[in-house]
Amino acid sequence: MKEAPEYQHGQTFLGGLSHVYHCNHYNAHLQMSVLLAEGVEDGFDPRDLLRDSATRLVQLLKQRGYSQDDLRAEFTWCGFGYFKDVTADQVETPGSHYGQSTYLLGAPEKSCYFNAGYLRGMTDRLVTETACRHMKARTDVFEFGAPLPPLANPLVNPPPFTPVPARFGFHGCEILSTPVDEDQIVATVATLPLYGKPPSEQGDGLIPAFGVVLANHYADYYNLISYEAYRRMVSAGVPADMAREVFAQCGHVCAFNTFGGIMESPEFHALVVPMCNRVEDWVHGMVAVINALGWGAWRVEKITPGKELVIRIYNSYEGIGYRRLYPQATEKQLSFLAMGAVRGLAHLFWKIDIRERPGLNQDFYFDVFNSQQGYWNVEQTQSIAAGDEFDRIVAWK
Amino acid sequence: MNPVKTFRINLPTLFERVNERRREQGLAPVEPAVMAVRASIKFSIRQQKHMNLKGEEVEIAKEDADALCETLGELFNVDLSLAENNGTQAAAARAPADAAAGEATWVLPLFQFYAAINRERRAKGLHPVEPAVISVRTGIKFSIMRRRTLNFREDKLLLSEADLQVLDSILPQQFDVAIPGGLVALCLLPAAGARPSAASPVPAGSRRQGFLARFLALLGGKRNAATHHTHHYTLDTSNLLLSILTRRAYLGHKPLTPDKVKDRCGKALSAVLELAVDMDDEKIALTPEQIDAFADIIRKEFEIMFEDLDDLLGKKPPK
Known part of the structure; x- marks a missing residue:
């Protein structure tokens, strides 16, 4: 790992980006919710939103000095799985949170958008998912295409953090004690070992825990995909x-x-x-x-x-x-x-x-x-x- | 090629119902023989064919059935206002004109909608999707595609045929299933009052039966083999009680005594379906519609899901 996690303001930071633990069920449902926005306006494809949001954050990490190896290591540590090179223009994910642990309620489609976007951010090249476990493929395969220009940094404003009061130390708190420490x-x-291990440590890059599969995801990824989809849905009259x-x-x-x-x-x-x-x-x-x-x-x-x-x-x-x-x-x-x-x-x-x-x-x-x-x-x-x-x-x- | 649907209509019952509607409007009843003659003449002019309406029954094609309904409406003032205190039948009386204009409004009971989706999902070995998820996902997709909203807080949706087509297209995309025959196959009688703005015809093969067929069924006419059967199913009472208790236990609900379950079933059937059912009887007989409604009652009363109670129709209890 390039950097150790930092804990500030109630949030966890890696490489300057906020990370949050979420389960495979949340990730599956959130992705499906974003995909609902298909058709809200001409030229908008929620699949692009899902991919590009990952790309943008990875590009931010690169601006902080992350190498491709750092990015691969973080991908695995965060529980997204791991990449395996097949050829110079092709990788697969033998371990994949999105490929193995999420699901679609609708018709199956190649839906490892986050992984594709992550790879695009890593390589600055077009990335196409050519095989997907959701389509009953053995593994998820991604092919690299033409070079692409970087995308804009979406995090345009400073974070308005505020001091966090003590557990019972805020006006309006109606509970003043509990034996819970x-x-x-x-x-x-x-x-707890809530991180993904690489194959070199006999891991598959996933974080199974508490009966679910966790990912230590990018909070800004969730925000980008949720709010962009929500905003467009409402604009379209939903x-x-x-x-x-x-x-x-x-x-x-x-x-x-x-x-x-x-x-x-x-x-x-x-x-x-x-x-x-x-x-x-x-x-x-x-x-x-x-x-x-x-x-x-x-x-x-x-x-x-x-x-x-x-x-x-x-x-x-x-x-x-x-x-x-x-x-x-x-x-x-x-x-x-x-x-x-x-x-x-x-x-x-x-x-x-x-x-x-x-x-x-x-x-x-x-x-x-x-x-x-x-x-x-x-x-x-x-x-x-x-x-x-x-x-x-x-x-x- | 779709076979021509025909309907067997019980004429005395039809005329009797027309007179009921007239009485409700304060109009004098019309002697059935007079009604038959006048309707026969008018029908002949309208359809350029003769039909003898003096007998007990007549078997006619859907197109002719629609024409007959309109004829009766015109001749005997059996219009929409005839049955204001009976929305369903009033709507049915009005329905042929709507259908002819291709602007039919259909009533899709939501419980059947959810149940059908999950029945198809189970058939494909997929997990069921809870109604809250189905409603919000379907609602959003529908809003995007039709630029208007559906009210999933009601027990049913009022839909045009174009709406139904959109919903049919949403289901495979969102839930990986298609309803055999389309959602129109789940629809009940046409809705009263509402007239959707947009309309396009449902493909002929997907239409289960026309408005008039349902109307005539209500009037007591017998349907031919191509239409939906109306008969009673028999539920084994002790099997039902056992299944409810087992299912609740499986799901971790607090236990209820069989007497309590029996009591709540009886009261709910009485309150919702207005059926006087003795739950101490060995068996209870319900129509398919009542079976569906009863399944909904059970879901609400006992927080368990039997999609349509098929599991209890003389078969083993659900796991």
């Missing part, structure tokens, strides 16, 4: 609440799989559960784990079991990321992942009861977790994107 949890999670919902659903599926997987894991039961007496403590325990994911600094403002859950997020990767890309927003409900994740967190405790370890699987998600019965409402009342100090997400039944 957040510092210990964050420190312990940081020791109702904003509908467009918002499809992106928030990605957070909801993420909460179920990743939060749920974590809370059913032996690690969580060994480390966190002994600290918990009440359901409120479980919420604090899970939020402590979230604070190790690079998503910003989550603070629990209020819990009324079974009725309301209010979370603040200081330096949320979505809010900060939005401001790096665009001028201050005029709408507040733009932290899609956070909205879906907070709703999902509430569902994990009060739509089902994750403390009873019900066993999470697709059927359970389909029949219970995401059924309309007992669905919680969610709203973002404060938004860094819109100029507020923090994101505030309210979920209620």
